[in-house]
Amino acid sequence: METLAIGDLAARSGVAPSALRYYEREGLIRSTRTAGNQRRYLRSELRRVAFIKIAQQVGVSLDEIREALAELPEGRTPTKADWARLSARWRGKLEERILLMQRLRDQLTGCIGCGCLSLQRCNLINPGDRLAARGTGPQMIINPPD
Amino acid sequence: METLAIGDLAARSGVAPSALRYYEREGLIRSTRTAGNQRRYLRSELRRVAFIKIAQQVGVSLDEIREALAELPEGRTPTKADWARLSARWRGKLEERILLMQRLRDQLTGCIGCGCLSLQRCNLINPGDRLAARGTGPQMIINPPD
DNA sequence: CTGCAACTTAAAGTGAACTTCAACTCAAGG
DNA sequence: CCTTGAGTTGAAGTTCACTTTAAGTTGCAG
Numbered sequence: 001m002e003t004l005a006i007g008d009l010a011a012r013s014g015v016a017p018s019a020l021r022y023y024e025r026e027g028l029i030r031s032t033r034t035a036g037n038q039r040r041y042l043r044s045e046l047r048r049v050a051f052i053k054i055a056q057q058v059g060v061s062l063d064e065i066r067e068a069l070a071e072l073p074e075g076r077t078p079t080k081a082d083w084a085r086l087s088a089r090w091r092g093k094l095e096e097r098i099l100l101m102q103r104l105r106d107q108l109t110g111c112i113g114c115g116c117l118s119l120q121r122c123n124l125i126n127p128g129d130r131l132a133a134r135g136t137g138p139q140m141i142i143n144p145p146d
Numbered sequence: 147m148e149t150l151a152i153g154d155l156a157a158r159s160g161v162a163p164s165a166l167r168y169y170e171r172e173g174l175i176r177s178t179r180t181a182g183n184q185r186r187y188l189r190s191e192l193r194r195v196a197f198i199k200i201a202q203q204v205g206v207s208l209d210e211i212r213e214a215l216a217e218l219p220e221g222r223t224p225t226k227a228d229w230a231r232l233s234a235r236w237r238g239k240l241e242e243r244i245l246l247m248q249r250l251r252d253q254l255t256g257c258i259g260c261g262c263l264s265l266q267r268c269n270l271i272n273p274g275d276r277l278a279a280r281g282t283g284p285q286m287i288i289n290p291p292d
Numbered sequence: 293c294t295g296c297a298a299c300t301t302a303a304a305g306t307g308a309a310c311t312t313c314a315a316c317t318c319a320a321g322g
Numbered sequence: 323c324c325t326t327g328a329g330t331t332g333a334a335g336t337t338c339a340c341t342t343t344a345a346g347t348t349g350c351a352g
């Protein structure tokens with residue numbers, strides 16, 4: 001068994017076949033076809049799916065994940081080093097996010113208790129970029145106290 | 147200016163009027179009406195909106211936020227202590243989430259590099275509860291290495 | 293060769309969290 | 323008093339990340 005059928009990839013990755021087809025439509029993973037038009041995946045696609053799942057954990061949108069995956073080498077199967085380079089980038093994002101959460105934790109109680117939650121000067125919340133944004137609409141991000 | 151019109155609350159909280167109306171329909175905030183049927187908010191609603199925004203940061207759904215807010219005292223304006231009690235609960239969730247992220251960070255590179263991303267035995271990802279879940283569909287959660 | 297689980301597609305549906313629209317009313321400064 | 327910006331409603335639209343459905347095709351075990 002050289003390649004995987006969609007059901008196999010689904011079983012091994014824990015991602016539903018419908019989601020895998022969706023990922024393919026969205027350009028996140030790739031497959032070849034049999035004579036009868038069924039998808040066959042290289043085993044290396046498993047790692048791609050794993051990466052997608054991990055990135056989603058970190059709060060990255062499929063759009064951003066696609067961009068990241070686009071940096072993997074075309075043509076050859078990515079090596080350990082290729083993956084390491086990519087995940088190093090997520091490490092940075094993760095690090096940022098952890099710091100954010102820690103700041104939030106440290107200031108949460110005090111900030112809700114105090115009057116500063118007029119939100120105008122409170123350094124806990126402020127409009128900004130969308131690091132932590134998931135789902136729809138604009139999201140707010142914690143602002144460093146500086 | 148005793149109470150706030152919806153535009154004032156929007157300006158002060160950074161939440162769009164349409165979102166505030168939505169929150170009200172969903173039972174997250176409350177308002178009284180003028181003779182001409184316009185919404186007027188107590189200043190204490192500002193704190194409610196702030197709480198909603200912070201909880202969203204932590205990854206809590208509006209449903210869960212509504213449940214939490216339901217524990218605030220009916221009738222009287224919540225005190226500092228009421229808010230402190232509530233935010234203490236989010237602190238726990240936050241703490242959990244931070245630990246999760248740290249574990250993820252510590253194992254990310256190794257795990258992507260190694261063969262374990264067959265996802266079958268990898269202790270980085272596993273199906274489970276939905277602590278970090280935001281948005282639609284089932285989400286995967288990091289499983290403690292134990 | 294047959295039967296049946298697993299696959300294929302396009303299109304429509306889902307749920308969360310809003311936003312936009314149209315048509316209308318209110319409130320307050322000049 | 324009048325104008326104009328702010329507010330009102332219900333209904334429909336939007337985005338993300340999928341899932342479901344319907345109608346049909348493939349691949350392999352027996």
